[in-house]
Amino acid sequence: MKPLRFLHLKLIALFVFCIAVALSPHIPDITYRSEITDYFREDNPEVKNFHNLEADFGVQQSLLILLHSQTGTLLSEQGISNLFTITSKIQALDGVERIQSLLSTAISNNQQDTRSLYRHIKDGGDLSDPILGQLADNVSNSSLLSKNGTVASLQIHFADTEQIETLYPLIRSTLDAAFTTPGLGEVHMLGPVEIKHALHHALMHDGFYLMPLVLITGLGVLWYFLRSWWLVVSGATSIIIALWLTAGIVGLLKLTINQTSALAFCIAFIIALADIIHLLMSFTHQRPDLPPQTAMLNALRSNFMSLFLTSLTTGIGFLSLNGSSSPVFATFGNIAAIGVACAFISAISITSAMAVWRQTNARNQEPDLFQRWSLAINAGRTRLKAYHYGLFYLITIALSCCVFLNDYHNDPLDYFESDSPIINASTLSETEFGIHHPITVQLNSNHRDGIFTPEFLHALNGFESWLDAHPMVSRHNSYSSVLTQLKRHLYQGNLKWSASPNQSSELADLWNLYEMASPDNTAETLGLDKHFQSAVISLGIPKLSSTQLLQLQSDINQWFTNNAPAIKISVTGHAILFASIGKQLTSNMFIGGLLSAMVISLLIGVFLRNMRIGVLSLIPNLFPAGVVYGLWGTSVGVIDIAAAGTLSISLGIVVDDTIHILKRYIGFRESGLPPQLSIEKTFEEVGAALMLTTFILSLGMMVLTLSIFGPNQTTAILMASIIVVALIYDFIMLPDLLERCDGWLFSNYKLRATTPAAQLQ
Missing domain, CATH: 1.20.1640.10 (Multidrug efflux transporter AcrB transmembrane domain)
Known part of the structure; x- marks a missing residue:
C-alpha cells in the first residue's frame, strides 16, 4: 500500500505542476497601478470629492517643479530668461496642457497693455526694472517664488493623464539639459505625479533587489540546516512552483497590484520556505534504516495536520484584511492567502516527491x-x-x-526614505514656502455664474480673511486674489484700488481683462469651472499631524456652516484623504x-x-x-x-x-x-x-x-x-x-x- 500511496503523491505533484503550466498565460494579466487613491474605496465620499475635483479642475494630476538657483535670484533678467526657455520647451511637449509659474503673472507695460509675462517676453517685450518690480509685487506672498528669489515653482498640468508616464522622462531630461547641466541649479519635483513616480520607483527597487535577496537568503538557510544540495533544489523548486501558481491565479482573477500588495509575493515565499524546512527537517530526522519514501510518508503523517491548520489560520489572518475597506490591503491579503495555500499544496506534493528521487546524506542528523x-x-x-x-x-x-x-498619523510623504528625492523636494518646499502639503477647497455656488454674485464674493473674501489669521495655513490663493492683483496694477499699484472686488460687474470686467492678457489664460487656470459655478482655493499648509489636519478640515466646514450655508464646499487633497479615511x-x-x-x-x-x-x-x-x-x-x-x-x-x-x-x-x-x-x-x-x-x-x-x-x-x-x-x-x-x-x-x-x-x- 505504501508504494501506491506514494505513487498517488507523485501524481498529485504532477497535477500541481500541470496546473501551474496551464495558468501561465494568465500571469501577464496581472496589472500594476501606483495611484495613491487606490488605498481607498471609490464609493467613499472623500474619494468622490477628490476625483470630482480632479475631473473639474485637473489639479490632482499635476507635477510641481521647484527650480533652486545656485547663481542668485531668479527675479532678474537672466533668471526670467532661463525660466522662459524652460517653460517654452516643456510647453511644446505634446500632452502638456498648461504651466503655471511666475511667467503666468499679468503685468502692464508703459501703454497700460495688460498681458501675462510669458506673452510679454514671447512678443519681444523687455524685462525692464518696472516690469520686474511689478513681478516682485505680484509674487510677494505667493508660492511662485521664494522670498529670497532663489526657488521658483512650475506647476505642470497634463491634457491626457495617459501620457504622463511618457512625458515624465521627457520633462526630466529637458530640465536637466536647460537647468541642471549648465550649473544653474537643482531641480526638485513634488505633486501627485511625482508621488506616483516615487511609488513606482519603490516597487522597482524592491522587485530588483529585495526579491533576489530574499531568494538567496532562503536558499542559504535551506542549505545550512539541511546540508544537502538536492534537498535545497527540491525546496527551491517547490517554492518556485508555489509562486508560479500564485501568480497564475492572481492573473486569472485579474487582480491589480501596487508597491504594497506586491509585498504579498515576498511573504508567500517566506511562508513557503518555513513549510518546506519544517517538512524536510522532519524527513531528515527519520530513522536512517527506513527507505526514503517511507521516511517521507512518516514525515507527512506527523506534519500534515499541523501544516494544514497553520496554513488555514495564516490564510484567515490575511483574508481578514478584506474587512479593512482598503482595496490595496484587501488585494494584499487575498494574494498572500492564495500564496499560503499554494505553498502548502506545493510543499506536501512537489517537495515530497522530489526529495526522495536521490539519496542524500542528510538523514538522521x-x-x-x-x-x-x-x-x-x-x-x-x-x-x-x-x-x-x-x-x-x-x-x-x-x-x-x-x-x-500610540497616536494615529498617516502622511503619504512619510512613506519614502528621508534622503529620497521627493523628501528633499518636500523639505525645500517647507523651508522656502512653508508648505508641506497642498489642500484644495472647492466652493460650489450651485448655479451658473454664481461666482460673480455679491453673496459669493462676500463669503469668499470673508473666508480668505479668516485663512489669513489661521495658524495652520501658510498660504492661500484664489481667483479673487489674482484678479485683485490685476486691478491694482491697472492703477499703478495705488493702494486705494487694492481691495478685493465685491461687485459682479467689477469682477466680470477683471475676468475679461485676465482672459485677454494671454490666450493661455482660461477659467481653469484661474481655478474656475467652465460654467463659473465653482471655484477652488489652494491652501499651503505646514507639516501637521493627522489630528490637526482633521481639525483644520472641521474648522473650514464649520466656518461655511456659520457664515455661508448656501455654498456647498469640499476640502480635499492627498493629506486630507490619508488623514480622514x-x-x-x-x-x-x-x-x-x-x-x-x-x-x-x-x-x-x-x-x-x-x-x-x-x-x-x-x-x-x-x-x-x-x-x-x-x-x-x-x-x-x-x-x-x-x-x-x-x-x-x-x-x-x-x-x-x-x-x-x-x-x-x-x-x-x-x-x-x-x-x-x-x-x-x-x-x-x-x-x-x-x-x-x-x-x-x-x-x-x-x-x-x-x-x-x-x-x-x-x-x-x-x-x-x-x-x-x-x-x-x-x-x-x-x-x-x-x-x-x-x-x-x-x-x-x-x-x-x-x-x-x-x-x-
Missing part, C-alpha cells in the same frame, strides 16, 4: 543548535518560581497598556485583526477537538502583539494603516507555533501523561522546529525591512518583532497556562492509561 536551545529553555522554565511568573505577567500587562501611547481604515484593521483572532481560536478548538484549548490559545497569541505595539508606542508612537494592517497579518502567522505545541500536548495528555511530562515531551518533539521556523520567518521579514517604501518597512519590522516575541510567550506563558488550567481544559476527557513503555515512546 545529530541534535542541532536549535534543539539544544529548546531543551535548555524548557529546563530553565521549569525552575521559574511563582513570583517570576507574576513579574512576567505584570510586565506583559504594563507593556500592553502602552499601546494607548486612513483613520477609519486603521480602526477597521484593528477590529478585523481581533475578529480573525477569534475565528482562529474557534478553528483551533474545532480541529483539536477541545474548544477550551481554542479559548486559551487567544492569550499567548494576543499578548505578543500587545507587547510589541506597546513598545512601538513608547518608541515610535505613530500608528498608520500599515502598522494597523500588520496586526491581522501577524496573528495568522504567530498562531502556527501555538498549534504545533497544542497538538502534541493534547496527544500526550490523552495518552495519560501528566501535564509537566507532556510539556517536556512536546518541546522535545517540536521545540527545535518552532525555533527554526521563527528564525526563518523573522529573518525573511528583516530582509524586507530593507525596502525603501515606508509601509513595507513598518510591516516587516512589526511582523519580525511579533514573531520573535510570540515564540517567547509560547515557550514561557503557554506551558504555564496549560499546567495551571489543566483541570479545566481536560475535565471532559477520560484520559487513557498507558504503560510506562508507551509513555516513553
